[in-house]
Amino acid sequence: MDTASVSGDVPVRFDTKIAVVLRDDLEPWQRLNVTAFLVSGLGTAVPEVVGEPYEDADAVAYLPMFRQPVMVFEASKETLTAAHGRALSRALPRAIFTSDLFATGNDRDNRAAVRAVPTGALDLVGLAVHGPRNAVDKVVKGARMHP
Numbered sequence: 264m265d266t267a268s269v270s271g272d273v274p275v276r277f278d279t280k281i282a283v284v285l286r287d288d289l290e291p292w293q294r295l296n297v298t299a300f301l302v303s304g305l306g307t308a309v310p311e312v313v314g315e316p317y318e319d320a321d322a323v324a325y326l327p328m329f330r331q332p333v334m335v336f337e338a339s340k341e342t343l344t345a346a347h348g349r350a351l352s353r354a355l356p357r358a359i360f361t362s363d364l365f366a367t368g369n370d371r372d373n374r375a376a377v378r379a380v381p382t383g384a385l386d387l388v389g390l391a392v393h394g395p396r397n398a399v400d401k402v403v404k405g406a407r408m409h410p
Contacts, residue, residue, distance in 0.1 A: 277331045280399040281305060281312060284346050284406050286388045287337040293388070294409075297360045301391035302333055304358030309393050336406035343387050349402045350392045351382075360389035 283301050285294050306313050306329065314330030338346065350357045363376040363386065377385070392402050 278396060279312070279331070279394060280396045281329060281331060281333045281391070281393050282336060282399050282403050283333060283389065283391045284336045284338050284343055284403055285409065286340055286343050288340070289388055293365065297389035298333075298335060300360055300364075301358045301389050302329070305329075305356060305391050305393050308358075309356050312393060334403075335409040336403050337409045338403075338406035340387070342405040343390060346392075346402050346404075346406060347385070347387055347390050349404070350390065353394065353398050353402065355392050355394040355398060355402065357393075358391040359385065359387055362386040362388050 281302070283298050285297060289297065312329050312331065314327050316327045317325035319325070347357075347359065359377070361377060361380070363380070364373050365388075367373050367376055380386075392399055394402075
């Protein structure tokens with residue numbers, strides 16, 4: 264469980280981290296699309312990262328969102344592949360997006376496209392990972408913050 268203080272001027276610091284690593288040669292629309300798909304996987308697999316529903320002053324309800332920031336990085340294809348290997352070796356919850364998914368139009372075909380390729384041959388364009396801060400920092404080593 265994350266510990267966070269919200270009193271006074273003390274910054275909130277989480278024990279865990281959510282990170283997305285995007286390949287640095289993606290078009291802007293691809294970066295946004297890949298990020299949206301990747302984080303949706305984490306929210307379903309790691310329900311504790313999702314906070315409570317929102318409500319405005321008029322009592323209009325809104326869906327809950329992650330309760331902590333999502334750090335977005337970019338990296339070369341090689342660095343992204345290495346990050347994937349580190350996430351696997353640490354058994355961290357992860358989501359992937361491969362270049363093949365840009366050519367599919369639905370979830371069934373997306374899963375089939377990933378299933379058709381061995382792990383070491385996946386043409387990764389994005390990776391999302393959640394876990395202890397230090398473990399996630401090691402996974403994203405070599406990536407840089409997205410501009």
